Amino acid sequence: MDTQDAIDLAREAVVVMLIISAPALAAGLIIGLLIGLLQAVTQIQEQTVSFVPKIIAMILATSLLLPWLIQYMMQYSSDLISGIPGRL
Helix, strand or coil: CHHHHHHHHHHHHHHHHHHHHHHHHHHHHHHHHHHHHHHHHHCCCCHHHHHHHHHHHHHHHHHHHHHHHHHHHHHHHHHHHHCCCHHC
């Protein structure tokens, strides 16, 4: 395995990590923006008000997309493991 192969593996792992985490992060971002807007309009500046809805949204998004996330990770793992003989 040369340096370029190691860089490619690391880059691919980072891309997969970003794709896997994107739904939960997007849900947290959207809910956070909506709660922040609501807090700005109503002038309620309590930090704990935004925490619970964001956590619930992130858990819900992860739960709904869990079959796709698992399938994506299994495909990545299968490709990674099957590519070992060619990289050595």
